[in-house]
Amino acid sequence: DSGVTQTPKHLITATGQRVTLRCSPRSGDLSVYWYQQSLDQGLQFLIQYYNGEERAKGNILERFSAQQFPDLHSELNLSSLELGDSALYFCASSGAREPQHGNTIYFGEGSWLTVV
Amino acid sequence: AQTVTQSQPEMSVQEAETVTLSCTYDTSENNYYLFWYKQPPSRQMILVIRQEAYKQQNATENRFSVNFQKAAKSFSLKISDSQLGDTAMYFCAFMIPTNAGKSTFGDGTTLTVKP
Numbered sequence: 001d002s003g004v005t006q007t008p009k010h011l012i013t014a015t016g017q018r019v020t021l022r023c024s025p026r027s028g029d030l031s032v033y034w035y036q037q038s039l040d041q042g043l044q045f046l047i048q049y050y051n052g053e054e055r056a057k058g059n060i061l062e063r064f065s066a067q068q069f070p071d072l073h074s075e076l077n078l079s080s081l082e083l084g085d086s087a088l089y090f091c092a093s094s095g096a097r098e099p100q101h102g103n104t105i106y107f108g109e110g111s112w113l114t115v116v
Numbered sequence: 117a118q119t120v121t122q123s124q125p126e127m128s129v130q131e132a133e134t135v136t137l138s139c140t141y142d143t144s145e146n147n148y149y150l151f152w153y154k155q156p157p158s159r160q161m162i163l164v165i166r167q168e169a170y171k172q173q174n175a176t177e178n179r180f181s182v183n184f185q186k187a188a189k190s191f192s193l194k195i196s197d198s199q200l201g202d203t204a205m206y207f208c209a210f211m212i213p214t215n216a217g218k219s220t221f222g223d224g225t226t227l228t229v230k231p
Contacts, residue, residue, distance in 0.1 A: 031217035042223040056218055088159055094217040103149050103213040107161035
């Protein structure tokens with residue numbers, strides 16, 4: 001168990017709909033990352049938050065948005081869904097606050113999104 | 117900008133043999149961390165090994181070890197005594213702790229261990 005919790009684990013929705021994926025980072029971790037992984041593909045970095053602020057942006061579509069709340073949990077909002085958005089969405093966190101313990105990126109188990 | 121390159125999209129190895137997966141990276145930073153992650157068919161991302169850039173000694177975790185060449189910006193993963201359960205996609209990754217943990221992942225290497 002990495003300590004990163006993602007919900008829901010599986011989600012099936014129709015095209016045009018909107019969904020929200022939720023992530024709770026490891027206790028004390030300030031950085032949250034979102035990645036998209038389509039079938040047989042590598043990890044596509046979407047966005048990173050650090051202590052509530054956006055710090056890095058990758059290939060995130062305009063239909064997608066994210067935020068990190070004061071309690072450090074994060075949500076990824078996907079709207080106007082298309083068939084091609086079907087993928088495994090990972091959340092990860094790192095403990096940039098504790099360099100003396102080493103910094104490691106821990107992944108959640110992912111949220112499987114199927115758009116039909 | 118940081119980049120991570122895994123030049124071997126696919127590799128295979130016979131059970132019990134040794135295999136090395138390559139990874140090179142590019143950065144102007146001096147303080148960073150390098151990782152190898154394993155993603156088996158279950159799609160879970162599992163940390164295999166971590167290396168701090170300021171440490172010259174190569175990290176080892178049981179059958180997994182790295183060859184970290186800082187000057188060459190190379191970070192290869194050696195798997196000894198390969199097991200069928202090692203079959204997975206392996207990702208090399210790079211993280212800058214002083215920049216809020218900014219990270220970069222390679223495209224992955226699919227490793228198949230054959231019986």
